[in-house]
Amino acid sequence: MSSGNEQQDIKRERILEASYQRFLHYGYSKTTMNEIAGDLSMSKALLYYYFPDKSQLYVAVMRKLSTDFINMLIDRVRQSTDLLSAFQAQIATHHEFMVNNYNFFDFFRLNEQNLPAEIWEIIGQIHHNEIEQLSNSLLRDVDKGLIKPVEDPADMIDLILDALHGVKVRSMSHKKTGFPLKEHLDEIYQKRLLLIGIFVKGLSA
Amino acid sequence: MSSGNEQQDIKRERILEASYQRFLHYGYSKTTMNEIAGDLSMSKALLYYYFPDKSQLYVAVMRKLSTDFINMLIDRVRQSTDLLSAFQAQIATHHEFMVNNYNFFDFFRLNEQNLPAEIWEIIGQIHHNEIEQLSNSLLRDVDKGLIKPVEDPADMIDLILDALHGVKVRSMSHKKTGFPLKEHLDEIYQKRLLLIGIFVKGLSA
DNA sequence: ATTTGATAAATTTGTTTAAAAAGTCAGGAA
DNA sequence: TTCCTGACTTTTTAAACAAATTTATCAAAT
Numbered sequence: 001m002s003s004g005n006e007q008q009d010i011k012r013e014r015i016l017e018a019s020y021q022r023f024l025h026y027g028y029s030k031t032t033m034n035e036i037a038g039d040l041s042m043s044k045a046l047l048y049y050y051f052p053d054k055s056q057l058y059v060a061v062m063r064k065l066s067t068d069f070i071n072m073l074i075d076r077v078r079q080s081t082d083l084l085s086a087f088q089a090q091i092a093t094h095h096e097f098m099v100n101n102y103n104f105f106d107f108f109r110l111n112e113q114n115l116p117a118e119i120w121e122i123i124g125q126i127h128h129n130e131i132e133q134l135s136n137s138l139l140r141d142v143d144k145g146l147i148k149p150v151e152d153p154a155d156m157i158d159l160i161l162d163a164l165h166g167v168k169v170r171s172m173s174h175k176k177t178g179f180p181l182k183e184h185l186d187e188i189y190q191k192r193l194l195l196i197g198i199f200v201k202g203l204s205a
Numbered sequence: 206m207s208s209g210n211e212q213q214d215i216k217r218e219r220i221l222e223a224s225y226q227r228f229l230h231y232g233y234s235k236t237t238m239n240e241i242a243g244d245l246s247m248s249k250a251l252l253y254y255y256f257p258d259k260s261q262l263y264v265a266v267m268r269k270l271s272t273d274f275i276n277m278l279i280d281r282v283r284q285s286t287d288l289l290s291a292f293q294a295q296i297a298t299h300h301e302f303m304v305n306n307y308n309f310f311d312f313f314r315l316n317e318q319n320l321p322a323e324i325w326e327i328i329g330q331i332h333h334n335e336i337e338q339l340s341n342s343l344l345r346d347v348d349k350g351l352i353k354p355v356e357d358p359a360d361m362i363d364l365i366l367d368a369l370h371g372v373k374v375r376s377m378s379h380k381k382t383g384f385p386l387k388e389h390l391d392e393i394y395q396k397r398l399l400l401i402g403i404f405v406k407g408l409s410a
Numbered sequence: 411a412t413t414t415g416a417t418a419a420a421t422t423t424g425t426t427t428a429a430a431a432a433g434t435c436a437g438g439a440a
Numbered sequence: 441t442t443c444c445t446g447a448c449t450t451t452t453t454a455a456a457c458a459a460a461t462t463t464a465t466c467a468a469a470t
Binding site: 155158159160162163164165166167168170191194195197198199200201202203 | 360363364365367368369370371372373375396399400402403404405406407408
């Protein structure tokens with residue numbers, strides 16, 4: 001690991017940071033490689049020296065965001081004492097992540113389907129970690145006798161996460177399919193907290 | 206009510222039935238007014254005598270489907286004895302409705318957003334009836350002391366319906382955003398039954 | 411009041427073209 | 441050899457236009 005050049009890694013980071021800012025403020029389709037290069041006072045060609053293409057640059061930024069997210073998630077869930085607080089940690093972490101990076105994801109709205117395969121890998125990793133952490137919390141509570149034994153913990157967590165994901169705002173159900181408007185995130189957050197409370201109670205022994 | 210002409214209503218029904226078959230088998234965009242007229246051995250112009258335009262014809266068919274659905278829903282929920290079986294009735298009715306009319310809804314996938322306003326009205330009516338029926342079941346169980354009192358029953362049912370709506374298949378989360386493939390409906394149906402069981406238990410006193 | 415053939419209007423589909431952005435490369439600098 | 445650039449080519453996007461299909465209208469017939 002880390003057999004690479006030091007200077008190279010630093011420059012890669014600078015590119016990633018500049019790209020992140022552009023993507024965050026203007027979205028994927030409205031930022032050009034020329035603009036990113038301009039922000040860094042380097043030539044566009046140099047970007048292609050460090051990254052194969054624009055979509056892979058976006059993927060690299062997203063990968064960094066996802067590891068930050070996963071680390072935060074693991075840290076918070078580990079601090080939690082039971083399944084309910086573990087879910088509350090997951091929901092809060094997810095909420096903050098969406099609020100902080102909302103515009104970054106315009107890439108998703110636009111492309112809707114047929115995103116680069118790497119994106120789905122990353123989403124899969126995040127999901128895998130969520131399930132792992134929450135399954136552990138679930139099993140711990142089962143061992144403590146707080147929760148009724150469950151046939152397949154991972155499937156159960158997966159199902160609950162889907163249910164949480166279905167939460168949306170009451171008014172105007174007829175808008176953008178993709179994902180919620182920024183002004184709705186807080187309402188969704190509160191509803192998820194309410195929902196998970198009922199849910200965990202339903203799982204209790 | 207029913208101040209209209211008898212013959213006219215019959216013909217309207219025939220048009221609606223022929224249109225339904227076309228929409229169901231080929232979808233909205235792949236059926237032409239000429240084809241519907243052909244099926245009925247009448248001129249296309251006559252269709253416009255009975256319906257203002259193609260989209261309103263689709264809306265009229267959908268309105269008929271929705272009243273059938275609502276009647277079925279009310280009938281089944283009324284037969285149910287408690288909140289859990291009421292939800293099971295709703296889920297089963299919804300499932301059968303989707304299986305039976307799956308292709309009819311390609312109109313939704315294609316247009317995604319910006320559907321005619323009447324469609325959203327109809328969806329609103331369906332949703333309103335679901336909430337009304339299930340809220341009644343909820344309140345009945347609260348009175349019986351089976352379920353813990355709830356601040357706003359309608360909001361609670363709405364939230365649970367959203368949660369049920371979020372259920373999807375485990376594999377291939379990265380496909381069509383719109384709605385699930387026909388081959389996934391059964392799996393979703395089973396998962397919803399599992400979910401609602403936990404949920405209602407979480408609401409119990 | 412109903413129905414139709416003929417016709418008009420609108421929408422979709424396909425093509426062309428120009429501009430913009432993505433992506434490449436030979437070669438210079440460190 | 442590694443890092444970097446200006447100039448270049450290729451691809452994508454957007455607008456404009458025509459052809460074909462479909463929606464929608466209407467005067468006239470039953």
